[in-house]
Amino acid sequence: MNRPGQDSDADVVAKGRALSSPLRLRILRLCLHQSRTNKEIAELLGLNPASSLHHVRTLVRTGFLVAEERRKGNRGAVEVPYIASRKSWQTPVDNVAPVLIETFLQETRDLPPEDIEVWRLGVKFNAARREEMLGKLRAVIEEYVRLPADDDGEATSLMIAHHRDPTAG
Numbered sequence: 001m002n003r004p005g006q007d008s009d010a011d012v013v014a015k016g017r018a019l020s021s022p023l024r025l026r027i028l029r030l031c032l033h034q035s036r037t038n039k040e041i042a043e044l045l046g047l048n049p050a051s052s053l054h055h056v057r058t059l060v061r062t063g064f065l066v067a068e069e070r071r072k073g074n075r076g077a078v079e080v081p082y083i084a085s086r087k088s089w090q091t092p093v094d095n096v097a098p099v100l101i102e103t104f105l106q107e108t109r110d111l112p113p114e115d116i117e118v119w120r121l122g123v124k125f126n127a128a129r130r131e132e133m134l135g136k137l138r139a140v141i142e143e144y145v146r147l148p149a150d151d152d153g154e155a156t157s158l159m160i161a162h163h164r165d166p167t168a169g
Contacts, residue, residue: 011062018062019093022103023047024055028064028084029107033155035068035081056082064088089145097161104159122168134162 007015018024027041036044042052059065065082073079093099108116125133137160 015062015064015091016093018058018064019088019091020096020099021055022099022106024059024064025088025099025103026107027052027055027059028088029157031065031082031084032086033149035083037073037079037081039073039079041082064091100159101161104157107157122165124168137162 023045026045030036030041030044038053038056039049041047041056042049045052056065060067060082064085064087066085068081068083070078070080123133141158141160
């Protein structure tokens, strides 16, 4: 039996599936700092609005996107803007690394090289030191995740990856 506020097994599975799509992760990123309508999302991602709506509805149903008040569009049509709930950060997803890497590649594919900073470091640490390093990195990221967005800020993304390197010895 689930405790109040605890997701059912079906909810956990649905949330994991919702976050296992690079396209849905990109939608969440687009709606992180600014609410956007399905039409705007579709245009920004080069999608058919019907395809985009399927993904938007999945994210709304799982609580990752929140519909805001309806508004009138340019031609008088009623539009629904959506904003990211920021719950995805706290949602565990099995085997998410390939999805995050693919999302990163899609988001950066058309950027000019000067808009991307990448660091790569090879180290050889024992398990304790490796966990210490990863713990410190997680703590820094968690600190910044909790901060509110700056009104005069520029939206940017950060990806940090760690992997074992069996070929480096």
